[in-house]
Amino acid sequence: MSESALDDRNSDWHTRYARQITLDGWGEKKQKELTTKTVLIVGLGGLGSPVTLYLAASGIGNLVLNDFDYVDLSNLPRQLLHATYDVNRLKTDSARETLAALNPEINLKLINERLNQAQLTELLANCDCVVDCTDNFGSRFTLNAAAVATGTPLVSAAAIRREGQLAVFRNDLQDSPCYRCLYCESDDATADCQGQGVVGPLVGVMGSMAATAVLNLLVFEKNNAGQLHCFDANYLQWRTLDLKKDPTCPVCSAESLGSN
Secondary structure: OOHHHHHHHHHHHHHHOHHHHOOOOOHHHHHHHHOOOEEEEEOOOOOHHHHHHHHHHHOOOEEEEEOOOEOOHHHOOOOOOOOHHHOOOEHHHHHHHHHHHHOOOOEEEEEOOOOOHHHHHHHHOOOOEEEEOOOOHHHHHHHHHHHHHHOOOEEEEEEEEOEEEEEEEOOOOOOOOOHHHHOOOOOOOOOOHHHHOEOHHHHHHHHHHHHHHHHHHHOOOOOOOOEEEEEEOOOOEEEEEEOOOOOOOOOOOHHHHHHO
């Protein structure tokens, strides 16, 4: 590559990320470090759309995208990663096309199958963070178990009806609670947006917050763990609850980890 071409490329890089680089605590060094980071995003629907778009736009170098579903017409009011012409396409294929147009500098790995705990554990061994954008407790429990096993920070977002939740689980820290400390298997496994509906912009709010939590972790090295943030879209109000590690948790307690 010629010297002038390199100058143009560097100029484009600075222009693309200028508003981030100028932030206190960010700078060129952190921006370049983002290119070495790998984030797994599970679910490319309403929550996964803003998460994936913002993380790709921010310059995270490696995004692993996991979804086995196809784009449906009923998805479009809230799943802004996909367009009308994507109906009946794999969501991973639709996402690749959208993200490549948004930021061709990032690397994308697509996985269009349902992953079991063993597969997730192997995958997370090479990830800096995982974002849970799924819509059912079964998938969340499986992903959490893999994240605990590998000590991978987990950002979990959820939205249903007009209510949203967000939490960061620092599985890389000994005293941090995990997702299983918050919910148990007896919780309502039928609570999903297909059965009860969801306000489209609500998933945008929660997904954007999840992307912010990832950047807080990777760029600013903020903990942000130990709290559950609840959003009421009816009144545009947030409520924050403190979370404690469950000493009897079947996933992350000392006894459980010692038996694995």
